Amino acid sequence: MKDFFKVMDIEAVTALRAGFPTAGEETVPVLETLDRILAEAIVSDIDLPDFRRATMDGYAVRAGATFGASDGAPACLTVRGTIRMGEVPGFAVGPGEASRISTGGMLPEGADAVVMIERTESLDDTLIEVYKSVAPGENVVEAGEDFRIGETVLDRGRRIRPQEMGVLSALGRETVRVFRRPVVGIVSTGDEIVPIHQVPSQGRIRDINTYSLAGWVRRAGGIPKIYGIVPDRPEALLATCRQASAESDMVLVSGGSSVGTRDFTIETIASLPRSEVLVHGVSISPGKPTILARVDGKPFWGLPGHVTSAMVVFTVIVRPFIHHLSGLSEASETIWTIPARITRNLPSAQGRVDYVRVRLSRDQGEWRASPVLGKSGLIHTMVKADGLVRIDRDVEGLEKDAPVEVTPL
Amino acid sequence: MKDFFKVMDIEAVTALRAGFPTAGEETVPVLETLDRILAEAIVSDIDLPDFRRATMDGYAVRAGATFGASDGAPACLTVRGTIRMGEVPGFAVGPGEASRISTGGMLPEGADAVVMIERTESLDDTLIEVYKSVAPGENVVEAGEDFRIGETVLDRGRRIRPQEMGVLSALGRETVRVFRRPVVGIVSTGDEIVPIHQVPSQGRIRDINTYSLAGWVRRAGGIPKIYGIVPDRPEALLATCRQASAESDMVLVSGGSSVGTRDFTIETIASLPRSEVLVHGVSISPGKPTILARVDGKPFWGLPGHVTSAMVVFTVIVRPFIHHLSGLSEASETIWTIPARITRNLPSAQGRVDYVRVRLSRDQGEWRASPVLGKSGLIHTMVKADGLVRIDRDVEGLEKDAPVEVTPL
Known part of the structure; x- marks a missing residue:
């Protein structure tokens, strides 16, 4: 099987994802869309x-009527009615007039700004003084200022x-077209x-x-489907892999860290129907003995058995596929x-990408x-560990205090 | 109602959470524990x-037998059996002996290190040459090296x-005691x-x-419970608030941005049974008109009706309570x-904490x-927006290129 072992760069492996289809689409209620991926562009109607x-809160006015108003020379306006929330005002505001309005209320015909209540004084039921001028559009949201009809709001x-859920509800979308969450057989x-x-016995x-x-x-947005433990017998592994491949959008087989089991795992994967081994070894550490095949059009992974290697490989290679x-x-x-800055010298081998587990703390x-x-x-x-630091393949190592980028775990 | 309006600092508001009990505990299968909070300390048994x-993969040896081994002067060892995965070796390794072992295998009596297979050559079925010495413990995990019996593994x-789910399974925990997710009435x-x-009509x-x-x-780990829209009538709001309070661990009433509705909301909250208004106004922007009461021992919030203010208040004040x-x-x-560094000058009023929405991008x-x-x-x-930047109350504003900390949204 040695000829299979063609170690690839992580970027080349990641690029292979473009060759796989998405898991399809479905329609879900807007309340269930958190962290889902939009399968339609949302256009405002x-x-x-x-x-x-x-x-x-304050008074709807024609801004011009307040120009020049100050504490010393207030503008005097006639109050024309009160605007009720959620209702269309049945009157217009003329020059020299104002109408009481609350936050969220609809401005009457003729008004183009709102004077904050704190900038006014009520003289009697029908007269107010305004102590500060407002510009047209001040304390007002214009029609279409958030979204215009025909505008693509979300790609x-x-x-x-959560804020996108808010937008969807603003547009009256009770249901939304999203991508299916891929089922991942384990x-x-x-x-x-x-x-x-x-x-466990000894x-x-x-x-x-x-x-x-x-x-x-x-966490990556998939639905795990558990197939349990398969003993190291080819026919048992083959049967479970066939079933998992048929029932899932992607399969992860973990184990087989040793050379013997690795060969056995890749032989099994290669012998699945419509199987093509794409990757056998990735130039990263930990995680070199990673296998990727296309089986029946779906990604099929052989992950290291080492628990920490399997997690690192998942984070840096498998997750982008999901x-x-x-x-x-x-x-x-x-x-x-x-x-962040690294707290100590870190050696690293050239020719491969190293992933180092780090803990974050705050200092000055x-x-x-x-x-x-x-x-x-x-x-x-x-x-x-709080996160992973990547050390690039052309870097010999990091010196204490070198800047690094931490990907949270 | 003016006397209610005692604006508090955000830190003082957050500290009030200590006065509320948790939502209780429950037992769940380990597969359902992602992002749940442990209600028990996990001690390794x-x-x-x-x-x-x-x-x-390689040969289990006594390290001493390899000391001084090199390409020019290999150590010659006698192969004594093969260790099968998952089994206790039925033999010991003596000085000058080695036994085949795979990653994860159990070292036999007498062996204290593993020589990588790449550092050896097989002379015949029973003899190998070792080209590099190993130290005692090399390529080996000692018993108890991950966790010792009696050690507190998770607080x-x-x-x-996911990695904590791995630890729980390593310790055989099929079920785990976690805190209940609080039900939050909306x-x-x-x-x-x-x-x-x-x-909507105009x-x-x-x-x-x-x-x-x-x-x-x-997203914060709670379970939303939707009570829908209540019209601005005291008896309707009171009835819904009573029901929400009885059925939830926390309640969020949003709306009432205007002074009138705000007064009406706080009157309603104050008139609930066993209600005590703790906060009426927080010195932040946006989000000043935030109300917090203790109703029947539970946090009961009045949030601004402005959608963006409500979201900011949730992120910076309500979330810590959840x-x-x-x-x-x-x-x-x-x-x-x-x-990050801010891309432009930002004014800010002293005496309050400002939260600014920002978009992140990468530059040099x-x-x-x-x-x-x-x-x-x-x-x-x-x-x-990708995140929020906090501008402290004693800061007059930020200059372009000032360092800031972005909390992702």
Whole structure:
């Protein structure tokens, strides 16, 4: 199988995602759209608001009537009615007139600004003094100032945050077309792995990858589907992989860290129907022995069995594929990295990208990234870590205080 | 009602959360624990691993037998068996001996290190040459090196990420004690607000706050419970508030931006059974007219009706209360802020904390925060924003290129 082992750069691997289709689309109620990806462009079919609206409590006026007003020389205006919330004023405001209005109220015909109530004094029921001039449009939102009819408000492929849910409701969208969340099958392999309800006999450990990968899949926007532990027998692994591939939009097989099992895993993946191995080895650390195949048109992964390697590979390689399957556009994919300074010298091998687990702390108004010590196979290093720092392949290492970008974990 | 209006600092408001109980606890399957808050400390009842484990493929040896080995002077060792994954080796390794082992395998009695297979050559079935010495413990994880029996692995009040799900499964925790997600009742008020399935007549707009607040509640870890739109009639608002308070762990009433409605909202809140108004006004912008009461022992909020103000208030004031009700410990509450430089001068009033919506972009290896222009009442300013920048109360404003911390939205 040695000829399979063609180590690829991580950028080349990530680019392969373009060759896979999205998981499809569905329609969901707007209340269920948080963190979903829009499968339609949202075009406003109204002017929002569709009327001139007050943004302050006070008096709707013609701005011109207040020009030159000051504490010493107030403008005197005649009060013409009160505007009720949610109603169209049945009157117009003329020069020298004002009408009481509350925040959100509709300005009457003739009025083009609102004087804040704090800038006025009521002389009697029908007369007010205004102590400060307003410009046309002041304390007012114009019709269509938020969104104009025909305007594209949200692009297809965008992730929906709470504020986008607000926009969708403003436009009366009770249901929204979004991409389906990809179903990600998770298979664990290895004769040394036991289900978590069992007490492992000596030489065995419980199944960790199934649960941490399920968490990562969910966090990335996918739906994990658990296939459990498969013993190291080709026919058993093949049967489970076939089933997982048929039932999922993507499959993760974890385990097979050793050369022997790795060969066995890749042979199994290669022997699935309509299978083509695309990647066998990625020039990153940890995570080099990562396998990617296209099986029946879907991404099919062989992840390292090491729990921490599997998590790093998921974060830096698999997650962008889930984003792609979820329809997330590249423009909307930004993950905020946190600029920090590294707290100690870090060696790194050239020719590969290294990912270092770090803990963040605050020092003199800056983030400091402290590498988490401990052998890379230990899960407690991931529990102690706040994020990952990438060290590029052409960098020999980082010196203490070097600036780094931390991707939160 | 003027005497109610005692504007408080945001820090003083946030500190009030300590006076409210958490939403209680429940037991859930480990697969459902992502982003939940631990209600128990997790103490390891095992050594993890509970045996000495190989982290590489190769040969288990006594390290001493390889000392001085080099390409020119290899150590010659006798191969004694192969260790099967998941099994206890039925033999010991003596001086001058080695046994084949795969990553994850259990070291036999007598072996204290693993020589990587790449550093060896097989002479025949029973003899290998080793070209590099190993130190005791090299390529090995010791028993208890990840977690020791009796060690507290995760603290109560910690948020569960995928890696913590991995730890829980490693310890055989099929179910976990977590805090209940607080149920947050959401009430919208205002005669100008119509349900989203309706086409608003002129002077009215659709209900935005219900949907964006539902999104924010969910994102903060709560469960939104929607009570719909209540018209501006005291008996209607009182009835809905009583019901929401009885059925929820916290209530958000949004609307009442105008002085009149604000008074009416606070009167209603104050007249609820076992109600005490704690806050009436917070010295922040936007969001000054925020109300907090303790009603029947639960936080009860009056939020501004302005959609953007309501969102800002939620993010900076309400969210910490949801964290508290969810049992999240302060040590685990850290929200990563992104250091950036502001792209233009920003004025700010002293005596209050200002929150400015910004868009992030990358420039010469740094994040740049561009203030989003547009009147603060417009929802599109929230849609365009990536985060919030806080300008402290004793700061008169920010100069272009000043360093700021961006809280992602």
